[in-house]
Amino acid sequence: MMRISKRGQSGEAISLTVTLVLVLILLVSFYFVIKFVSISHSAISPETVTASTLKISGEESLKAYLQTPVTAYYGGKNMNMTMYDLIMLTKSNGIEKTSLESYSQSIFDRTYSGNYHLSINSGENSIIDLGKDSPFGTSSQLSLPDFNLTLQIYSATAPQEIPGKI
Amino acid sequence: MIHGKKAQAISKGVMVALKILFIIMPIILFVALTVGSVFSSKQDVRPLEAVLLSKQILDCISKQGIINETFDVNSCYLDDGVSYYANATIYSMDSQFSKSSTSKANTELETGCRLGNIISKAPSCLNQTSYVLISRAGRLEKGKLEILVGVKKYDENI
8 A cells, every 4th residue: 555655645745846847948948939039129229210210201302303493494494493304204205204314313422322212103104213222222102193203212322320339 | 545545646646736836847947037127127118209300300300301491399299308309400402591409409319429439338229311301481492401310318217
């Protein structure tokens, strides 16, 4: 009787220890998984900050770009108009494309030192496409009823986060 | 005999209680450690503060991309002259005109932003450039806006 009881007790103790160890392993692994996930999600990466800044900057630039006063030769005379009007003219007849490209290039070259990609589209048709596309750029879009503007700015230039020591 | 059975029942009860305790204790410990580590971890939120401040200044001085030549960044946010630094400069592309507006003098933050990582305890700074139109004497000039903001290091925001 005594032998059986001792075996039973030691068996129970072993199963208890095994359960405890398994629970501990499980909890420790859960702890590290949660810790890793929380760290990777909470960290504010410089890329996120730069992308947000570039997006804000791009949107503001596009708003100003559309309102920029320009002089274009149309209907046999020089006419004062906004960049928006010039885009609409280019969209309708295509004659003003060179003038539109020239004005746009002058504006964005001087603002972003050539590190941008500007595309203006009307549906599937491209009105103008300036600069090069970059995988490291951040795009800002402005959708209007007549056309869409997309300005991609490369993070290597203009708005940059200046890293600070913690 | 009765005493023996009672003792056996008690010892079984103790064993069950111990088993439950052994399983519950690590769970409590796990929850405490996990929640504690999440809530006690310090995060540097200054870059986000800088983005928000920069956007606030941009929205304040620029109306749909047009900036009046008399703009002033001091009217854009509540500045204690210690925690934040902001500077906005416009350069005309059509003339030699340029204008700069700086928040209440905080030379320490300004120097920190200009020098960057060279100094220890440097503030978190952000530089943003946009194309804008400058409203000057009733006409619009093409221009460039540069905003530089700095957020000081504090224990509260890190």
